[in-house]
Amino acid sequence: MITVIAIVTDGLVYAAWLFVVAIGLTLIFGVMKILNVAHGAFYAFGAYAAATAIGLYFDRGWPVVGGYLAIATAAIAIGLLMGYILERVFLRRVYGKDEVVVVLITYALFLILEDVLILIWGTDGRSAYQPYTEAGSFTVGGLPLSVYDIGLVGFAALLAIAASYTIKKTTFGRLLTAVIYDRETAAAFGVDVSRVYTVTFLVGAVLGALGGALTAPKISVTPGLGVEVIVLAFAVVAIGGMGSMEGALVGALIVGLFRAGAVHLIPQLELFSIYAVMALVLVFRPQGLFSRAQPRKI
Amino acid sequence: MQGMTASAWWVRKVSVAALLAAMPAVAGAQTAPAVPPVKLGLVTFLTGPAAGPFGIPGRNSAEIMIEMLNAGKVPAPYATAGLAGATIVPKFVDEAGSSANQVTEFRNLVQRDGMNAVVGYISSGNCLAVAPVAEELKALTVFWDCGTPRIFEERPLKYVFRATPHATMDNVAAARYVLKKFPDLASFSGINQNYAWGQDSWRDFVAAMKALAPKATVDKELLPKLFAGEFGAEISALLTTNSKVVHSSFWDGDLESFIVQSGARGLPARSTMVYTAGETAMFRLGAKIPDGTIIGARGPHGVMAPDTPLNRWFRQVYEDRFATAPTYPAYHMAQSILGLKAAWEKAAAAKGGQQPAIDDVVKAFEGIEFEGPSAKIRMAIGNGHQGIADIAYGSFRFNKAEGKPEIVDIVRYPAECVNPPANMTSTAWLEAGMPGAKCN
């Protein structure tokens, strides 16, 4: 019984983390058709910015609650800054080029940003555990759980609802949907595609940074953080269907639960779990679980 | 290659100039100093996840040791300047990148830049990849931090040395210490990173436990992905067992993440953790580490080092320069450079004080014994190429009165107690139940 509880809670916690990391990636891909390798850099910068902000905040001895606000502020600030620079200076120049070429631009940016990170923050790990440890823990069925982890699950759920609401009910969401379906037609109908792109990229960047920032209190923030995340996020997005929000959610849940099950029942499989799931899904649903079939263009 | 006649200028400019000029002979007309400098290549992680905990302390240690050796300021028996009077000129190279990159850069160091010797490598994979090339190029190479016992066990090597003892010792000593603390241990678990270091550490620990406490069983054997960072599921799995002891060879990022995450969920209240490489994290985490946690330092290094003049001096200069205490990688680097110096000067003494040829140094290095800052190193196994030394384990305690972490209940194990004899591989020795171990 305790194992079942453990698999479900561990799976949900991991899925929540995966979802927050993957949603920005899938958003940018869905709208802009850019597979953004630099997403890993957003994640890493978000983590470092949050660690710095938490450090500064708690050094002053201010109340704990504000620490969570510090995380969010740091993530939004760094996400906006990086997103703006990357979009304006680099991506602008390559819109409309081959998808793969744009992937490589973001790959190059990722390589550069990895070292910029070290130039700014140095090679030593950073830690900012207060928000995590101060949140405390509680016990379910004999299994101690961290409040912060469960809070992450709640946050991910809210994020999913907010994303769904924005896309379905707001004007901007409808513009997005139009651009996702057919960029040229949307432009012909007077949609300012360029502005939609900019906003999307900024939102995606902030989400990436937020993923890192929310993880920062749980981990030692070290160089090389971003590399690990990119492939995981790619896998989740590929499983769910590139560009699909629901897909990212379902993909994260599948991978999260599968991995938790593997750790508890067959630890030998843990290393393969995510790629095995990905290969399996792609064999049966080449476009991922939630992707629309593309029209054949003759 | 022609690099032997080079000057300091050449060392700085060589990489670019060499590539552009495709190397005709060079730097002929310089006035040679009385003793030509010894060029020393130093390879360590300057970027990537291993830079902070291992690479940078290693580089810092090398920097300060070379500077002090050149100035003749190291205490006896190393008070002579440089290597038998020759100034050491260091060149640092980043260890990040594939082993193909490392082999290429090693060739560049030896054949292009004319290094007289190389001290390098943290990653066991890089050590294994570089070893055959070092033999091919007849380049004196001292591995300073990598842990795999395979280096000298797979084939005898002539030009490669490793003063730092291999990783078998870490886990044998860990098992001995655990059983001293928990003589009636019924079962234990392990969480180790799923790559060579983690797999080897766990295998050695299990084998040592089997030999020392045949009745103790393994509960959970967890091998999460390297740099996973998130260990929620693993912690749950450990919480569902009744293991009194959990073994882990985690280091740096994963180690800290795991300590924080397991602490938040009360794992330390149920199980005592054994961190074989825990010492690098103890100052950064401080009170986050629960009292009673068993900590190793891959040797009797750091706060577990004995109070000798050499050690006092080393800690002093290191702390003065870098405003932090030297952790075990700093000790590994220091003892590797001192080993090279000891061998170099033994070879020079045999030639009446003349600068020795590399083959002389190699001959002198084999089987040499010398003092490191924390222990006497004896190049006793691997045909005299692999060092053995004592090791210490202890229990962590946060001293609230002074607000600093400390290690108590330190037990020091003699080298012969935790290392295989010269004629056995470590795996064979462990499987045979560690015959011939001398423990007092």
Next chain:
Amino acid sequence: MTGLRILLGAAILGGLGAAAPFTPLWLISLVTLAMSTGLVVCGLIILWRGGLVPFGQALFFATGAYTVALSGRWFGVTDAFLLIALAVTMAALVAFVVGFLLAQYREIFFAMLSLALSMILYGVLVKSETLGSTDGINVAQASFFGMKPRGPGYTFALFWLALGMVFSAWLGVSAYLGSVAGQLAGAIRDNEIRVEYLGISVTRLVHLKLTISAALAGAGGALAALSISHVDPQMAYWTTSGGFVFVTILAGAASVPAAFLGALLFEIVRTIAVALLPGGWQLILGSVLLLTILFVPEGLGSLMIRKRATAPEKGAA
């Protein structure tokens, strides 16, 4: 391709071979390693022209490298030519099998699935403790028709072997690119439905391209294994594949010789970057890639092509 150009190519490679004994050994090793990358990139060019970019070519590279290491270790095979033949066969075989799946995919999905497959191989290798896990295993020194050169002689022998492989790859790939199947690549890239209407199976063509490119990647892996004398799972990791794509961008898909020059340039840039800025070489590498894509989007090879664009002969170089 005219006989004249074949002669010219042979002369250039022969000249390089003859120059070897007068070249510093580190440079020879570096060029040999660059050629192993060049062989992989040759294969990528074939796919690239058809609009396919694999992020998992390291799968075949590592297959070739491990085939060499294990043939030596388990079966005592030491002959370099036999080892390379085995590696090429093995890599092609793996590609032939996974091709039934992979050839169904295009664009980013092709890239992602090939990445997943290479990461599965990576996982299997990391799990194999008898193969040294992430530490990898050494490769025994090879023999050449019974001769066993050692020391500098071995470096030369490998270099000459590499030159021979480059020459064969150049001839073979040029011939393929000039054939009907090869010429259809552009058409597949533009619109494969039109190609289907010509009565040609695009899936089969892609399967063929994949197998050829895998054979070249296997050859590259074999050469790298012999030249480094060590193999490890990193060879199957996605960053290795990323490096191959990087070089393809640098070189451009325009010509086969450009693949080798690009690989050499990459290796030189990397080694200079490491020497100049030990803590920031990725920064330099990334900047070079970025500038290339922004300002020479067709790759450096296109600069060579543009120069002789006025020349009458328009064979597939």
